[in-house]
Amino acid sequence: MTRTTNEQPIGRADTGTPGPSGAFVPVLAFAGIVVAVMQTLLVPVIKDLPQLLSTEPSNATWVLTSTLLSGAVATPIMGRLGDLYGKRRMLIASLSVMVVGALISAFTSTLLPMIVGRTLQGFAMGAIPLGIGLMRDMLPREKLGSAMALMSSSIGVGGGLALPAAALVAQHSNWHALFYGAAGLGVLSIALTLLVVPESKVRAEGTFDGLGALGLSVGLVLFLLPITKGSDWGWTSATTLGMFAGSAAVLLLWGVYELRSKAPLVDLRTTARPAVLFTNLASIMVGVSFYVVSLVLPQLLQLPKETGYGLGQSMVVAGLLVAPLGLTMMFTAPVYARLSAKYGPKTTLILGMLIIAIGYGAGLGLMSAAWQSLVIAVVLGAGIGLAYSSLPALIIGAVPASETGAANGLNTLMRSIGTSVSSAVIGMVLANTANNVGGVAIPTMHGFRVSFLIATAAVAVGLLLALFLPKQRPAAHTQLRASSEEDANLERAEEALRSFRGRVLDAGGTPVARAKVTLIDRRGRQAGATLSADDGSYALAVPAQGAYVLAARADGHAPLASSATHTGDDSPVDLDLSLPGETVTA
Numbered sequence: 001m002t003r004t005t006n007e008q009p010i011g012r013a014d015t016g017t018p019g020p021s022g023a024f025v026p027v028l029a030f031a032g033i034v035v036a037v038m039q040t041l042l043v044p045v046i047k048d049l050p051q052l053l054s055t056e057p058s059n060a061t062w063v064l065t066s067t068l069l070s071g072a073v074a075t076p077i078m079g080r081l082g083d084l085y086g087k088r089r090m091l092i093a094s095l096s097v098m099v100v101g102a103l104i105s106a107f108t109s110t111l112l113p114m115i116v117g118r119t120l121q122g123f124a125m126g127a128i129p130l131g132i133g134l135m136r137d138m139l140p141r142e143k144l145g146s147a148m149a150l151m152s153s154s155i156g157v158g159g160g161l162a163l164p165a166a167a168l169v170a171q172h173s174n175w176h177a178l179f180y181g182a183a184g185l186g187v188l189s190i191a192l193t194l195l196v197v198p199e200s201k202v203r204a205e206g207t208f209d210g211l212g213a214l215g216l217s218v219g220l221v222l223f224l225l226p227i228t229k230g231s232d233w234g235w236t237s238a239t240t241l242g243m244f245a246g247s248a249a250v251l252l253l254w255g256v257y258e259l260r261s262k263a264p265l266v267d268l269r270t271t272a273r274p275a276v277l278f279t280n281l282a283s284i285m286v287g288v289s290f291y292v293v294s295l296v297l298p299q300l301l302q303l304p305k306e307t308g309y310g311l312g313q314s315m316v317v318a319g320l321l322v323a324p325l326g327l328t329m330m331f332t333a334p335v336y337a338r339l340s341a342k343y344g345p346k347t348t349l350i351l352g353m354l355i356i357a358i359g360y361g362a363g364l365g366l367m368s369a370a371w372q373s374l375v376i377a378v379v380l381g382a383g384i385g386l387a388y389s390s391l392p393a394l395i396i397g398a399v400p401a402s403e404t405g406a407a408n409g410l411n412t413l414m415r416s417i418g419t420s421v422s423s424a425v426i427g428m429v430l431a432n433t434a435n436n437v438g439g440v441a442i443p444t445m446h447g448f449r450v451s452f453l454i455a456t457a458a459v460a461v462g463l464l465l466a467l468f469l470p471k472q473r474p475a476a477h478t479q480l481r482a483s484s485e486e487d488a489n490l491e492r493a494e495e496a497l498r499s500f501r502g503r504v505l506d507a508g509g510t511p512v513a514r515a516k517v518t519l520i521d522r523r524g525r526q527a528g529a530t531l532s533a534d535d536g537s538y539a540l541a542v543p544a545q546g547a548y549v550l551a552a553r554a555d556g557h558a559p560l561a562s563s564a565t566h567t568g569d570d571s572p573v574d575l576d577l578s579l580p581g582e583t584v585t586a
Contacts, residue, residue: 020138020198025147027196028131029154031091031189034182035098035124036158038067040294041182044167044315045175052175055111058232065228066115070122072224072416073217078126079409080213080265082133083204088197091130092190098124099186106179121182125416128155129408132392137200146337148396149389153333155415157326163298164319171315206263213265215254222247224417227424231431266410267399275398276407278469279391280414282349285462286387287418288425289356292455293363293380295426296448297322297373309445311370321373328381329388336389345393346469352386353463359383360456364449387462391415394469400526422458426451500564502576503536504552511536512579515554522547538577542566552577 042063045052049060074094082090101120108114128151135147169177226233226240233240258264270276301318303310313321339348359379366372392408399407433447504515512532519528519540527548528540542548545566553559557579564575 021196023192023196024138025135025143025150027189027192028091028134028147029150029157031095031193032128032131032151032154033158033161034185034189035094035127036155037162037182037185038098038121038124039071039155039158040162041121041166041178043163043298044170044319045178048175053109053111053114059111061229061232062111062115063118065225066119067122068228068416068420069221069224070119071125072220072413072420074123074126075129075412075416076216076266076409077213078123079129079133079407079412081208082126082130083202084206084208086199086203087130087133087137088193088199091127091134091197092193094124094127094130095186095190095193099183099190102179102183102186106176106183109176117179124186125412126409128152129412132396132408134197134200136396137202138198145340145393146334148392149333149336149340149385150330152388152392153329153385155388155412157330161323161326163294164316164323167315167319209258209261209263209265212254212258212261215250215257216265219247219251219254220413222250224420227420230424231428270399270407271410273398274468274470276395278465279394279398280411282353282462282465282469283391283411283414284418284421285458285465286353286356286384286391287415288422288458289353289360289380289418289455289462290384290388290415291419291422292360292426292451292458293325293376294322295423295430296451297377299430299443300367300448301370301373303443307442309367311373313370317370321370322377324374325377325381325384328378329385332382332385333389336386339386340390340393345390345397346466348386349390349394349469350463350466352383352388352390353459353466355383355386356380357383357456357459357463360452360459363452367445367448388415418458422455425454429454499539499541499572500548500550500566500575501537501539501572502574504532504538504554504577504579505536506557506579509578512554512557515552515557515577515579517577518551520549520551539572542573550575550577552579554579 042049046064049055049063050057053060053063078090078094097120101117101123103117104120105114105117108117131151131154132148135144135151139147165181166178169175169181222243226243230240255268258266258268271280298318300309301311301313301321302315303312305312336348339351359376362379363376366376391411395407395411429450430443430447431441433444433450434441435444436442500519504512504517506512511534513534513536515532515536515538517530517532517538517540518526519542521527521543527543530538530540532538532554540550547563547565549561550564551559551561560577560579562575562577564573566573
């Protein structure tokens with residue numbers, strides 16, 4: 001069972017302690033944008049990589065594949081490490097590894113060191129779930145929705161803004177300058193984090209599941225590697241099929257091990273909850289739809305007009321026309337906060353996917369002019385922004401605070417799987433529908449339209465999955481609904497009514513300060529935890545009516561477990577907890 005040393009976020013308005021500064025959210029969002037830049041940093045020079053690295057095209061693709069694989073592996077692992085040892089600490093570690101990787105790539109023009117550097121850069125993707133976890137732990141409720149929306153959207157914002165910036169650098173400077181710039185952004189992000197972001201006091205007890213991390217890493221690599229390299233190896237080749245089979249076997253064994261582990265890397269029982277399961281499955285579909293526009297529009301814009309359908313734009317102009325995709329996602333965050341506060345994150349997820357479907361549907365007939373690409377980017381940015389913003393809110397509403405980092409890391413992994421599948425499928429579609437002109441494969445308009453149809457189909461599946469999401473109880477996502485300080489105060493008052501409360505006393509009736517009080521539900525899971533105040537008082541909100549166990553412990557006292565039942569009538573249950581006498585330690 002996972003427990004926390006302090007379940008109450010230190011910066012929330014109901015703790016009586018000061019929250020983080022006004023720069024807290026922008027600094028974390030900037031960190032998310034910086035690590036997302038790594039995913040699209042080399043897009044402008046993809047075709048030139050074999051020549052730049054003096055290698056074969058099939059080998060050069062490892063420069064992109066290595067970043068994807070390491071990012072997928074890092075997100076759940078860094079999330080769990082953040083839950084255990086501090087999210088700010090792991091955020092800084094992620095950014096530091098990225099800086100080292102960027103510098104390695106900046107100083108080399110050979111394949112192997114470049115792959116090593118790009119692998120290290122991918123590890124920074126863990127910063128996004130860590131940032132979301134810090135926000136949950138430290139922000140007051142009325143600010144949490146828009147902040148998490150901005151952090152979640154930073155994946156798209158960074159990717160969208162990196163395209164024109166990287167294109168400009170690649171077109172007018174040495175391509176190694178891309179990595180020097182990335183390292184500089186990483187150093188700046190580390191400095192700002194050290195200055196502005198305080199460490200969260202929320203911790204999960206237990207040890208890091210090293211064997212679980214190894215099993216998940218091997219399973220993910222065996223799954224994602226044939227997805228990204230299947231076109232080169234052949235989808236029916238022994239290597240591809242063998243890796244898929246190996247992945248299934250490893251992940252199955254890993255799942256059995258995790259279910260039996262006392263401190264698992266990923267709590268699969270929590271992951272199997274409908275709210276978490278359907279959110280993660282919908283995340284895959286959103287990831288698929290997001291990456292399609294990133295692959296199609298830049299190619300369409302840069303194809304020569306002589307093809308009859310190409311728009312003949314330069315690399316930089318194409319990047320600028322696609323950049324509103326990321327900018328719109330960023331500006332969608334406050335809109336999402338208002339909509340989610342009124343209707344809930346499930347509704348905003350459905351609305352976002354409807355807008356994505358409209359964008360791709362309209363895009364089928366809007367491919368004949370550069371300005372039309374701009375319209376597509378804006379519409380899709382709004383839809384993807386709403387969808388991405390809804391995902392962490394849905395996850396956080398369904399998991400304990402001590403599992404925020406790991407749960408959001410797993411959700412970020414689901415998006416990465418979606419983009420990986422999208423890259424493989426769309427790449428195959430464009431290759432199979434291309435015209436061969438003088439030995440050069442030229443994508444066709446038919447291929448672009450089929451790609452948009454695939455994105456529309458993915459969104460339709462995601463929409464169906466979102467409809468199965470359960471409605472969250474008010475107590476489960478009250479922290480995400482408050483749109484004003486008055487609403488937040490009212491919700492905290494309602495929480496206080498639906499609670500167990502009392503005092504922790506010693507055998508002589510003296511109050512015990514800073515005793516750990518844990519609420520355990522009938523299935524043996526932690527439903528809440530707190531520390532007693534100086535006068536021994538405690539209060540724990542009840543998620544639902546039913547039977548519970550209140551466990552109390554304090555230094556110098558034997559632990560105590562007491563049964564209690566809440567009838568769900570919105571009234572508090574008074575229960576004093578009297579700890580047994582002092583124990584003698586050896």
